[in-house]
Amino acid sequence: MSELSKLARQAMMQPQEALLETGSKKNSLCIGIPKEISYQENRIPLTPLSVALLVENGHQVLLESGAGDGANFLDHHYSEQGANIVYEKERVMQADIVIKINGPTLEEIALMKPGQVLFSSQPPSFMTMETLKAMMNKKITALSYEYLRDEGNILTVVRAMSEIVGTTSVLIAAEYLSNIFNGKGLMLGGITGVPPTEIVIIGAGTVGEYAARTAIALGAQVKVFDNSVYRLRRLQTNIGNRVFTSVIQPIVLRKAVLSCDVVIGAMRSPSGRCPCIVTEETVSKMKPNSVLIDVSIDQGGCFETSKVTNHEEPVFRKYDVIHYCVPNIASRVARTATYALTNIFTPILLDIGEKGGLWNLIWEKTGIRKAIYLYQGQLTNADMAEKFNMTPKDLDLMIVSSR
Numbered sequence: 186m187s188e189l190s191k192l193a194r195q196a197m198m199q200p201q202e203a204l205l206e207t208g209s210k211k212n213s214l215c216i217g218i219p220k221e222i223s224y225q226e227n228r229i230p231l232t233p234l235s236v237a238l239l240v241e242n243g244h245q246v247l248l249e250s251g252a253g254d255g256a257n258f259l260d261h262h263y264s265e266q267g268a269n270i271v272y273e274k275e276r277v278m279q280a281d282i283v284i285k286i287n288g289p290t291l292e293e294i295a296l297m298k299p300g301q302v303l304f305s306s307q308p309p310s311f312m313t314m315e316t317l318k319a320m321m322n323k324k325i326t327a328l329s330y331e332y333l334r335d336e337g338n339i340l341t342v343v344r345a346m347s348e349i350v351g352t353t354s355v356l357i358a359a360e361y362l363s364n365i366f367n368g369k370g371l372m373l374g375g376i377t378g379v380p381p382t383e384i385v386i387i388g389a390g391t392v393g394e395y396a397a398r399t400a401i402a403l404g405a406q407v408k409v410f411d412n413s414v415y416r417l418r419r420l421q422t423n424i425g426n427r428v429f430t431s432v433i434q435p436i437v438l439r440k441a442v443l444s445c446d447v448v449i450g451a452m453r454s455p456s457g458r459c460p461c462i463v464t465e466e467t468v469s470k471m472k473p474n475s476v477l478i479d480v481s482i483d484q485g486g487c488f489e490t491s492k493v494t495n496h497e498e499p500v501f502r503k504y505d506v507i508h509y510c511v512p513n514i515a516s517r518v519a520r521t522a523t524y525a526l527t528n529i530f531t532p533i534l535l536d537i538g539e540k541g542g543l544w545n546l547i548w549e550k551t552g553i554r555k556a557i558y559l560y561q562g563q564l565t566n567a568d569m570a571e572k573f574n575m576t577p578k579d580l581d582l583m584i585v586s587s588r
Contacts, residue, residue: 212538214244217280220252223287225496227255227519228526230284230304233262235531240267244538249277256519282537284530288312294319300561302543303327304530306342307558309568317564317573324562326543332566333529334552341552344391345525350514351395351451354478355403357514358384358447361476361500361507368507369474371446374404381406385441387462387487388451389416389430392480394423396449401426408441439467446472450479450487459484469504476507483512548584560584 216239218231229252231239236246246268250260260270271277278296283289284304288311289297297303300323307329320327330342359373360366362382375381384400386393389411397420400407408429411417417430431437442448442463448471452459459481468477468490479491486492490503494510496517501508515522533546533553540546547554558566563578570577 212541214239214534214538215247215281216244216534217247217277217283218249218252219274219277219283219285219293220249221255221286222290222293225513225516226286227516228286228522229253229256229258229519230286230523230526230530232523232527233258233266233268235527236263236268237266238531239534242535242538244534245269247271247277247280249274253523255516256523258520258523282534282543284534286526289316289320291316291319294323294325297323297325299323299325301325304330306330309566309572312569312572314573317559317569320559321562321564325559326557326561327559328553328556329558329566330556332558333556335529336552338552341529342526345529346515346522347391348395349518349522349525350480351392351397352399353514353518354392354449354451354480355384355396355399355405355447357509357517358449358476358478359403361509362446362474366500366507367474368476369446373400373447376404382447383408383441383445384447384449385410385438385445386449386451387411387433387438388453388481389413389420390451390453392451392453393449394420396451397428398424401428405447408445410438410441433462438462442467443470443472445475447476447478448488450477450481450491452481452487454484459487461485461489462487463489465489468506471504471506473505474507476509479508479510480514482510486510544584554580554584 239246248263248268248270250270250272264270275296278293279298282302286306288305288307303325308331333342335341362368362371362373364370371382373382381404383406386396386409389409393409397407397409409420410431410433412433414432421430452462468488477488479486479488481487482491482493491508491510493512496511499509499511537543537546547557557580558569560580560583564570564575565578565580567577
């Protein structure tokens with residue numbers, strides 16, 4: 186950290202001179218929710234009841250018609266709670282704050298007005314130079330869900346989606362073990378007198394933890410592998426159950442994979458490609474009709490035989506092993522995912538109105554400040570700057586100098 190940055194942080198923690206209020210500084214916001222155009226994206230950032238809360242607090246919500254259809258929230262559900270349903274994306278994209286699930290396309294950025302605020306997902310690996318330049322030219326302030334942290338310094342959106350994906354992956358495995366999908370005909374977990382099904386989970390992060398919770402609750406025999414002893418210990422502590430855990434030893438892992446009924450790959454890489462853990466040779470010797478679920482497929486996958494599938498054709502067979510490799514598992518349960526997201530975003534939007542704008546909020550809340558990757562068109566995210574060989578601006582200094 187530079188000396189100037191240290192001074193800026195110290196200045197932010199100093200008592201600030203304040204003028205006596207002559208009236209409420211609360212802002213009335215215009216919030217736009219466009220319909221997602223990404224393939225098979227069914228989530229929406231706000232539920233109708235959250236919209237009602239925003240409207241009750243004096244804010245206006247513009248919703249593009251059909252935006253909530255994927256999560257089974259229809260237009261009239263939103264209009265009954267005070268949202269304005271519009272049919273032109275241009276009107277939605279002209280709102281003061283645009284909130285959506287996936288990062289903006291060039292077409293969407295072209296519809297935005299200069300100086301807007303954008304809330305969306307934006308992993309650095311999916312950002313393109315053309316998109317970044319278009320947003321910088323319009324002096325947009327943009328927040329990425331991948332960096333958004335709560336009061337406990339937890340990546341709140343990432344955590345919520347990982348909990349959903351971990352739980353759902355086990356339920357998916359249960360489906361494909363059944364006869365309905367030409368599986369083994371096993372009930373996940375088994376019953377009295379019948380040996381339980383065996384599940385191997387590779388990765389002890391949030392996805393792995395919630396997959397293990399669900400599998401144990403259903404009665405399955407669970408084995409968890411990870412490179413980090415710390416994460417394995419944390420998983421056992423959080424679950425409150427002594428499950429089989431092991432660091433990734435190739436011989437031990439191979440033996441477990443060959444004998445199990447389900448393998449869930451939940452390894453993550455901080456940046457770049459996920460490490461490939463299970464070789465094609467090992468997959469070829471797995472038991473027939475075993476189920477392989479690669480949650481890490483959005484980072485390339487941790488199985489050598491994985492290839493990207495989608496919700497319409499989610500599985501393929503190779504070596505008589507059922508492979509499920511859908512990147513966006515949370516969209517499979519879009520309504521639940523929407524409830525999780527709205528619990529995060531609604532308080533932030535209300536705070537922006539109460540504090541008199543986003544600028545005051547990011548001054549006060551570090552977790553939201555860390556999520557800003559563009560501030561009035563200036564790139565402030567180190568990961569994106571490294572990807573494009575650019576020099577990031579120091580957001581702390583920019584905020585201090587603007588006050």
